Amino acid sequence: MSGNIVKLSRNTENAPQNSVSTQTVAFSHYNNISAQLPVDPKSGTIVPGDIKEQTRQCLNNIKAIVESVDHAMDDVIKINIFLKNISDVDAVNEVYTEFFQSYLPTQTTVAAAALPMDGALVQIDAVMSNGEGTPPQEPCDLIKVAKNTENAPRSSSSTQTVAFSHYNNISAQLPIDPKSGEVVTGGVKSQTEQCLKNIKSILESIDVPFDDIVKINIFLKNISDTEAVNEVYTTFFPDSAIARTAAYVPARTIISASALPMDALVQIDAVVSHGDGTPPQAVEDRHGIVIRANNTKDAPSSSLSTQTVAFSHYNHISGQLPLDPKTGKLVAGSVKEQTGQCLKNIKAILESVDHVMDDIVKINIQLGNIADIDAVNEVYTTFFKSDLPARTTFGVAAIPMDALIQIDAVASNAEGTPPGL
Structure with missing residues (x-):
């Protein structure tokens, strides 16, 4: 396969837009959709109502994004649901099944310590099939x-x-x-x-x-x-x-x-x-098709995970803590310094396999304090030169090693892995 496969980053006015992420990023045969809050795209505010109304808005936003790139909800492969209260899971599922007609995607549901935007009870992201591929791939059924x-x-x-x-x-x-x-x-x-x-x-x-x-x-x-x-x-x-x-x-x-x-x-x-x-x-x-697993000394390593695992046209990067790879210890400083270190580690991993930060299609950020999100964003945007990846951010009760932040990523891998080049 050609190494010139194009990453398609797209936004629609029919769903909430964000200055730190792209709504949908397609590469090859998958499409990554940023986490959607229960925000009315016209007003930019959380919709009134209970968990059912908020779930419906999140899914309406995803549907608008999906339809804006000529797809349908039944093309969704994977859904991640982040709840403020785990007791809402049955109410969420009641609404959820209204959006899928022929089958149900895979699903992960967890309660988060906090969600972006006060008043949000739920946040949902998705991964969608993209049978047409991205240029110069030929569409296929x-x-x-x-x-x-x-x-x-x-x-x-x-x-x-x-x-x-x-x-x-x-x-x-x-x-x-x-x-x-x-x-x-x-x-x-x-x-x-x-x-x-x-x-x-x-x-x-x-x-x-x-x-x-x-x-x-x-x-x-x-x-x-x-x-x-x-x-x-x-x-x-x-x-x-x-x-x-x-x-x-x-x-x-x-x-x-x-x-x-x-x-x-x-x-x-x-x-x-x-x-x-x-x-x-x-x-x-x-x-x-070969799984290509790789570690570099320029980022923290672990015997329990591989830093980056590539297969076909995607590359999966382990959760990165704000660790100095030389000392193995948390970097000193505030959440800004820790964010910078997490992203430096991801950058080092990508560069070790001849990739760049703009090859990232999806970023997941876990924060010990959701109030740190603006400080994180200040640092985050300095690491990308081109269109920003799709993104999911949520608050957690704790992070390994008492860190303030943890980040993982999925990157495009245009060269593929042998013999599916």
């Missing part, structure tokens, strides 16, 4: 493949796995026993094991190896449970002889949630490489 298995918990508001082209998105898995439908007994270790077992069952049901995961997001009720989670996590990765030889682990972000559905202690979702593609793409050998 790629098929979306949505599947469920009885060997993992099923939900009335989401599909377990939705594949499109060379990626597969897995709904967030709670620590639920699929037979009983109940959260497993025991502490966070038992719950982590069940979440990962559920993901593994979903992947086995579609004949995809566990080590094809390129990015993991772990949502924790208590950030202090990280070490216990890691103990279990390392028993699942690496999972194959090939991965063990390469010491491969996915990119990863650990996120503090104020609360999780069903009062769980942990919830995990995943993005998975899908070498087979979806019809009418030619079926390739499972390992025909």
Whole structure:
């Protein structure tokens, strides 16, 4: 494939516009949509009403963005829902199902400590299929493949796995026993094991190896449970002889949630490489397209995650804390200094694989104090020369190492990974 694939960054007046993000950024066969608050695009203010009205506005904004690029809501592959109150989840899902006619996307729902704009009860972002590709790719009628298995918990508001082209998105898995439908007994270790077992069952049901995961997001009720989670996590990765030889682990972000559905202690979702593609793409050998994992000494490294994992035309970057890569310690200073360090780390990772910051299509920012958002934005915009990426920002109760901020990213990878160049 040509290395000249174009990134398409677009905004519509029919949804709220933002000076620090682009509403939708398409690259190759996916389209990344910025988090939408329940804001009326005409007034620029939060809509009046309860959680149902706010959810409807968020989804109307996403629908307006989707339709502005000649797509439909059923092209949405993945939805992330951030709630002020986890008790609102049933009301949100009631509205949510009104927007999807033929199927339900994969879904992750968490309670955030805070959302941008006072009065917001919900924020929603999305990933959408983009079958036409971006120039100079030729449009094609790629098929979306949505599947469920009885060997993992099923939900009335989401599909377990939705594949499109060379990626597969897995709904967030709670620590639920699929037979009983109940959260497993025991502490966070038992719950982590069940979440990962559920993901593994979903992947086995579609004949995809566990080590094809390129990015993991772990949502924790208590950030202090990280070490216990890691103990279990390392028993699942690496999972194959090939991965063990390469010491491969996915990119990863650990996120503090104020609360999780069903009062769980942990919830995990995943993005998975899908070498087979979806019809009418030619079926390739499972390992025909290569996962390219890379670390650089110019950014903080971890034995539990890879800094950047590329597959096909995307590159997934682990959550970056404001750590000095030389000392491994948090940088001194305010949130501005910490924001600068997180972004410097991401920049170093991208440059180590011959990419630049303007190749980023999506940024996710977690803040210890949502009031810091303006200070963050001051620093943030200095790192991009071209159109700003799609973005999601929310407040969390805690960040690893008592940091003030954590940032992860998804970048375009026009050169692809062998042999799908």
